[in-house]
Amino acid sequence: MRRIIERDRFMTKQVFHVGNAAGFSTDRLDSAAPVVAALIASGAPSALFFETLAERTLAFAQRAKLADPEAGYTPDLEGFLRPVLKDCVAHGIPILGNFGAANPLGAAKAIHRLARELGLESIKVAVVEGDDVREGLRSMQVQAWEEEALFDVQRDDIVAANVYLGAQPIAEALALGADVVVTGRVTDSALALAPLIHHFGWTADDWDRMAAGVLTGHLLECGAQITGGYFADPGYKDVAGMASIGYPIVEVSDDGGLVVTKPTGTGGRVDTRTVKEQILYEIHDPANYLTPDVTLDLTSVQVLDLGPDRVQVTGAKGRPAPETLKVTISYAGGWLGEGEISYAGPGAAARARLAAATAQQRIETQYPGIDIRADVIGLVSIFDGDTGERAKGMQDTKWEDVRVRIAVNTEDQAVAAMAAREVETLYCAGPAGGGGVRRTVTPRIKTASCLVPRESVQPRFRLVPADE
Amino acid sequence: MNKASNMIDVPLREIAHGRTGDKGDRANISIIPYEAEAFAYIADQLTDARMRDAFAHRGVSKVVRYDLPALGAFNFVLDDVLQGGVNGSLNLDGHGKSLSFIAMSINLRVPAELVESARKARETNESSV
Numbered sequence: 001m002r003r004i005i006e007r008d009r010f011m012t013k014q015v016f017h018v019g020n021a022a023g024f025s026t027d028r029l030d031s032a033a034p035v036v037a038a039l040i041a042s043g044a045p046s047a048l049f050f051e052t053l054a055e056r057t058l059a060f061a062q063r064a065k066l067a068d069p070e071a072g073y074t075p076d077l078e079g080f081l082r083p084v085l086k087d088c089v090a091h092g093i094p095i096l097g098n099f100g101a102a103n104p105l106g107a108a109k110a111i112h113r114l115a116r117e118l119g120l121e122s123i124k125v126a127v128v129e130g131d132d133v134r135e136g137l138r139s140m141q142v143q144a145w146e147e148e149a150l151f152d153v154q155r156d157d158i159v160a161a162n163v164y165l166g167a168q169p170i171a172e173a174l175a176l177g178a179d180v181v182v183t184g185r186v187t188d189s190a191l192a193l194a195p196l197i198h199h200f201g202w203t204a205d206d207w208d209r210m211a212a213g214v215l216t217g218h219l220l221e222c223g224a225q226i227t228g229g230y231f232a233d234p235g236y237k238d239v240a241g242m243a244s245i246g247y248p249i250v251e252v253s254d255d256g257g258l259v260v261t262k263p264t265g266t267g268g269r270v271d272t273r274t275v276k277e278q279i280l281y282e283i284h285d286p287a288n289y290l291t292p293d294v295t296l297d298l299t300s301v302q303v304l305d306l307g308p309d310r311v312q313v314t315g316a317k318g319r320p321a322p323e324t325l326k327v328t329i330s331y332a333g334g335w336l337g338e339g340e341i342s343y344a345g346p347g348a349a350a351r352a353r354l355a356a357a358t359a360q361q362r363i364e365t366q367y368p369g370i371d372i373r374a375d376v377i378g379l380v381s382i383f384d385g386d387t388g389e390r391a392k393g394m395q396d397t398k399w400e401d402v403r404v405r406i407a408v409n410t411e412d413q414a415v416a417a418m419a420a421r422e423v424e425t426l427y428c429a430g431p432a433g434g435g436g437v438r439r440t441v442t443p444r445i446k447t448a449s450c451l452v453p454r455e456s457v458q459p460r461f462r463l464v465p466a467d468e
Numbered sequence: 469m470n471k472a473s474n475m476i477d478v479p480l481r482e483i484a485h486g487r488t489g490d491k492g493d494r495a496n497i498s499i500i501p502y503e504a505e506a507f508a509y510i511a512d513q514l515t516d517a518r519m520r521d522a523f524a525h526r527g528v529s530k531v532v533r534y535d536l537p538a539l540g541a542f543n544f545v546l547d548d549v550l551q552g553g554v555n556g557s558l559n560l561d562g563h564g565k566s567l568s569f570i571a572m573s574i575n576l577r578v579p580a581e582l583v584e585s586a587r588k589a590r591e592t593n594e595s596s597v
Binding site for chain 2: 055056230231233236237273276277278279280281282283284285286287298299300301302303315333336371372373375377381382383384385386389390405407408409444445446447449
């Protein structure tokens, strides 16, 4: 009987809105305000999330934390939250984000500082932890990922190892009344599924609803990629207002029905095409999208145009989640050295080819066997193979403004720097008219994946007091 | 539909759009016809082997095509096409963000009317699916 009464209560708020304001850590900082304004205007119960944690981002965050124990969370945290924190708290719109990265507690403290600065007396900030398994990985029962060889967890150059946590601990943190929930590594989709679980009271084995919630997150997790970003192709897929593109909102019904939209007055577009492209973004087998919360089957999903900037998505099916959880391991990956120089005017491509060959010869002579690539940007570069076979077949005549790029991979930072420096020597010792040298030396992180038993991971959540 | 005189060769881009995603050294490329009528032509001609040929110079080792008739789309998964992926590639585009446009350049043989209706659908932003 009680269950039925609760059901009735939920029916009175049968549509929940989930907004997204970031799809990666260097996303636009002014995208959240229009989304929050739309969520408030709708009058519907809502949540807002920021997804700021690509695969390697956590490894760079761990390195930042090693250098400064207070650091290690998304550097732009304050920039993301300052424009909307006050409005979200005032209107009971919880904010969720994996912007905790390697230091969720540090992020929580920073959010409390920001809240005080904004005159917010006492906000509730929760952290979800337990994703960081770097310390415990060596004693876990690690299994190989797909067809990959089993990663050697005993090696000593591991920078970060994090389990992808699911939505349940985030939903439980919301149940503590959190205004902001800070996580480290969680699945991107969990940031959207969690407030749905919390709001509707969906049970963890209600697989089709879990699937609808994961799909909601998947649609939203890359921000503007569903509202015309990573989509516009003039003359083929025209998008107006790219400079003021609106970030997405999904309206979710208790039965798992989804409508994708965006704030009125913003640029961009939501149509069946933008939605279809995002549905399949980074999907492999569409019948088996594995998450800690559910195995999502996209094969019955359909989209329906409901009018301007409104698309209905139906047909997400769920099956039980896997017994194992995915761990991403980051380890030191050597150094990338890059140097670039431009050539323009008559004969530019021939001079660029000569420059590239000259630099490559000198680098390979000094460092035999080095992993090197030479491109002439403007002729063909990013489409080519590592040996430049497409470029070899190109005629030189029509290219009048091109740029040479030399790149090397090496374990030795000094070698990367010397290789990049060789490009700069082309100013005086290379072909005629070379200008605009830029060179960079960048540390690389490599990643590997493995699986661990679900029961070997203990997610934790708690409210962080303002004075901690 | 089967009148040979009406059949023309066009780049895939004239009848479909798509997007690349990456995970490690593996890319996926969605292929989404503008018009439902194009689905069968793509299913017939844009085979795993055809896609593999288009990416052979990048060392692709395996291509699998997944068909999604309900959604009106195809999903191609290409192994070892990213020259090491974003963590190891020396390519300026380590993610392979640009790669869908290699696929968009593949020629298919389709009825001229289909190309025309796809063009109109793009202009009006109507979708028949």
